[in-house]
Amino acid sequence: MTRIAVLGLGAMGSRMAARLLAAGHEVSVFNRTAERGAELESQGARLAASPREAATGAEAVIAMLRDDMASRAVWLDPETGALAGLGEGALAIESSTLTPGWVRDLAPAVAGAGGRFLEAPVAGSRPQAEAGQLIYFLGGAAETVEAARPVLDALGGARHHVGPAGAAAVVKLAVNALFGVQVAAVAEILGLFGKAGLDAEAAAAVLGETPVMSPAAKGAAGLMLAGNYAPLFPIDLVEKDFGYVAEAAAAAGAEMPTAEAVRRVYARAKTEGLGGDNIAGVAKLFA
Numbered sequence: 017m018t019r020i021a022v023l024g025l026g027a028m029g030s031r032m033a034a035r036l037l038a039a040g041h042e043v044s045v046f047n048r049t050a051e052r053g054a055e056l057e058s059q060g061a062r063l064a065a066s067p068r069e070a071a072t073g074a075e076a077v078i079a080m081l082r083d084d085m086a087s088r089a090v091w092l093d094p095e096t097g098a099l100a101g102l103g104e105g106a107l108a109i110e111s112s113t114l115t116p117g118w119v120r121d122l123a124p125a126v127a128g129a130g131g132r133f134l135e136a137p138v139a140g141s142r143p144q145a146e147a148g149q150l151i152y153f154l155g156g157a158a159e160t161v162e163a164a165r166p167v168l169d170a171l172g173g174a175r176h177h178v179g180p181a182g183a184a185a186v187v188k189l190a191v192n193a194l195f196g197v198q199v200a201a202v203a204e205i206l207g208l209f210g211k212a213g214l215d216a217e218a219a220a221a222v223l224g225e226t227p228v229m230s231p232a233a234k235g236a237a238g239l240m241l242a243g244n245y246a247p248l249f250p251i252d253l254v255e256k257d258f259g260y261v262a263e264a265a266a267a268a269g270a271e272m273p274t275a276e277a278v279r280r281v282y283a284r285a286k287t288e289g290l291g292g293d294n295i296a297g298v299a300k301l302f303a
């Protein structure tokens with residue numbers, strides 16, 4: 017049994033904390049909106065009043081927060097932040113989807129506080145978090161990756177060590193860009209089928225018989241044809257991540273004109289009130 021703190025009990029963090037409890041770990045949790053911790057508390061978690069309190073005495077601290085701003089506040093606040101409570105040699109595992117630039121700033125801050133930093137963003141959504149089948153992209157020292165293995169085993173089905181701190185953020189943002197580009201393309205193609213007078217479902221099935229239709233595109237088409245927009249990966253977060261990939265590209269001097277165009281599609285979806293819909297809800301723009 018390991019003492020683990022989970023900071024951020026949103027859709028993903030709450031499920032990850034539940035998995036850790038079920039695996040027999042001793043879990044302390046923190047969430048900005050404390051009420052969201054009540055169910056985990058009833059399952060045996062200790063609800064802490066601050067990230068600092070949650071991190072105190074933990075061998076591993078996992079953050080699963082919305083964005084750079086949330087991550088900065090939760091780790092670094094001098095009074096209440098997790099680093100103020102981090103023990104010598106404790107693992108600081110940042111799993112949120114963030115910019116590589118912020119991750120590269122956070123890593124030395126953790127080291128300065130005596131901790132061992134691991135960047136660990138994930139692919140997979142709520143069902144994968146619930147089932148312990150997340151795919152981990154890891155950035156950090158090889159020995160830290162190894163040390164985190166017993167913790168990540170309860171949460172992930174695969175681990176890929178992709179380089180030093182910041183590298184995993186680049187890979188994670190690339191995964192989301194590739195996914196988001198495909199989903200937006202499927203959305204506009206289904207719109208075209210409908211407006212051109214085709215049976216969209218039948219025409220999509222034909223596309224599905226060709227090698228150009230990826231499993232992700234097929235899945236998105238199925239959700240759109242069923243009108244199923246219940247949130248898994250909400251448009252609000254998709255749009256955030258397209259902003260982050262643009263930021264990462266600019267910092268690296270890389271051009272990403274396709275991602276930039278698709279970013280505008282999701283930004284429009286958000287402006288039109290679709291931010292809470294699953295990514296497939298982008299289809300509503302073209303119906």
Ligand SMILES: NC(=O)c1ccc[n+]([C@@H]2O[C@H](COP(=O)([O-])OP(=O)(O)OC[C@H]3O[C@@H](n4cnc5c(N)ncnc54)[C@H](OP(=O)(O)O)[C@@H]3O)[C@@H](O)[C@H]2O)c1
Nearest residue numbers: 024025026027028029048049081082086112113141248249
């Ligand atoms: N959903 C997915 O399918 C998915 C898949 C892979 C990765 N991710 C990434 O994983 C992270 C979490 O996603 P999620 O779906 O769990 O998001 P979520 O349900 O929106 O939860 C966001 C969490 O961040 C906290 N938070 C937001 N702003 C904060 C701030 N300024 N200070 C402190 N806490 C703050 C929220 O606290 P409150 O409850 O107080 O608002 C909540 O705990 C994101 O980086 C997301 O991009 C998501």
